[in-house]
Amino acid sequence: MSIADLRREYSSRALDEGDVDRDPVRQFRRWFDEALAAELVDANAMTLATASATGRPSARIVLLKEVDEAGFVFFTNYESAKAADLAANPHACLLFFWVELERQVRITGTVERVSREASEEYFRSRPLESRIGAWASPQSTVLEGREILEARVRALTTQYADGDVPLPAFWGGYRVRPEELEFWQGRPSRLHDRLRYRRVDSDWRLERLSP
Numbered sequence: 001m002s003i004a005d006l007r008r009e010y011s012s013r014a015l016d017e018g019d020v021d022r023d024p025v026r027q028f029r030r031w032f033d034e035a036l037a038a039e040l041v042d043a044n045a046m047t048l049a050t051a052s053a054t055g056r057p058s059a060r061i062v063l064l065k066e067v068d069e070a071g072f073v074f075f076t077n078y079e080s081a082k083a084a085d086l087a088a089n090p091h092a093c094l095l096f097f098w099v100e101l102e103r104q105v106r107i108t109g110t111v112e113r114v115s116r117e118a119s120e121e122y123f124r125s126r127p128l129e130s131r132i133g134a135w136a137s138p139q140s141t142v143l144e145g146r147e148i149l150e151a152r153v154r155a156l157t158t159q160y161a162d163g164d165v166p167l168p169a170f171w172g173g174y175r176v177r178p179e180e181l182e183f184w185q186g187r188p189s190r191l192h193d194r195l196r197y198r199r200v201d202s203d204w205r206l207e208r209l210s211p
Contacts, residue, residue, distance in 0.1 A: 010188065011102075011188045023204065045096075046072075046096050047093075049094075051089050064094075065173070072176045073175050076172075078171060079139065080140045092111050093107065094106070103183070103185055106181070106184070107178050107180070109177045111174050111177070112174065112177065113173065119171070131165040132153060132160060181196070187211070194209040
């Protein structure tokens with residue numbers, strides 16, 4: 001079978017304006033809770049798309065760690081490739097794809113760092129191995145061999161044998177402040193439901209998009 005012949009029908013449910021919350025963050029939480037209830041693997045995994053100052057795009061999977069009215073939060077190395085993009089161009093797009101539910105959520109907005117206190121609180125909640133890993137990996141830089149990384153981990157494990165691993169200055173959170181959110185529900189014959197919330201002044205405007 002050729003790649004062009006790969007297809008399937010979407011038919012599990014619909015998405016109607018009358019059924020959604022008028023607040024897109026509350027609507028996201030509703031769908032996210034349903035993804036958790038369905039026991040989807042890595043329901044909080046999302047594609048983060050960024051662009052450099054010259055417009056060169058890049059995308060990767062990161063994990064959502066917090067969502068509230070202020071935005072969507074993830075954590076990373078502030079010296080990574082994604083961080084360099086965000087320093088030059090503080091706009092991003094997030095994409096959740098819950099294939100089992102035939103749903104997508106696309107979020108676009110501006111990006112800012114969270115407070116140092118918020119980064120500290122989350123970092124302290126991570127497993128010891130993950131905290132050591134944050135120190136061991138100069139993310140996105142060239143690594144001559146995995147043995148170098150593993151040697152760093154061993155040295156740091158000895159250094160922080162008491163488990164008190166401090167938050168690195170180069171590590172912390174980002175918040176994507178949403179300006180648009182699109183909820184996509186798969187439908188038969190590729191006539192999908194697409195509802196977009198767009199911020200207008202201090203309110204949200206709900207619109208249906210053509211599939």
